[in-house]
Amino acid sequence: xxxxxxxxxxxxxxxxxxxxxxxxxxxxxxxxxxxxxxxxxxxxxxxxxxxxxxxxxxxxxxxxxxxxxxxxxxxxxxxxxxxxxxxxxxxxxxxxxxxxxxxxxxxxxxxxxxxxxxxxxxxxxxxxxxxxxxxxx
Numbered sequence: 605x606x607x608x609x610x611x612x613x614x615x616x617x618x619x620x621x622x623x624x625x626x627x628x629x630x631x632x633x634x635x636x637x638x639x640x641x642x643x644x645x646x647x648x649x650x651x652x653x654x655x656x657x658x659x660x661x662x663x664x665x666x667x668x669x670x671x672x673x674x675x676x677x678x679x680x681x682x683x684x685x686x687x688x689x690x691x692x693x694x695x696x697x698x699x700x701x702x703x704x705x706x707x708x709x710x711x712x713x714x715x716x717x718x719x720x721x722x723x724x725x726x727x728x729x730x731x732x733x734x735x736x737x738x739x740x741x
Contacts, residue, residue: 650726654699654733657685658724661701662737664688665720670741673705673718680704683722700725708738716741 615623661683665673683701686692704721707714718739725732 647729647731650729650731651733653695654724654726654731655735657696657699658701658722658733658735660689661685661703661722661724662720662735665703665722666737666739668739670718670739673720673739676705677707677718678705698727700727 681703683703685696685699685701689696702723702725704723706719706721708717708719719736720739721734721736723732723734
């Protein structure tokens with residue numbers, strides 16, 4: 605009985621070193637996966653911000669009068685995001701936006717609808733997002 609108690613005193617040095625090595629590998633892999641997901645999350649947030657901004661610009665164009673938009677058919681103009689949306693948000697300063705106004709492909713709709721294409725480009729990661737919509741008469 606005394607021999608059994610003396611033999612089970614604890615872990616050997618090899619067992620401790622092996623467990624520390626395995627734990628280190630697990631932590632390294634987990635850290636790598638988390639860092640990779642953080643990068644993807646940032647890119648997804650940037651894309652979402654661009655799409656939301658493009659949708660807001662499109663809604664602002666849809667609120668304008670049909671005749672005001674019709675005068676710009678066939679043109680592409682740079683959008684002053686801050687003045688159009690009435691915001692001073694710092695996040696908006698990372699984006700540039702262009703609006704292209706054209707007539708719809710179906711000629712029967714051209715006197716009632718105008719196609720507005722909003723292109724938003726991020727200066728942080730050079731990502732471009734586009735949204736299209738119509739302005740009704």
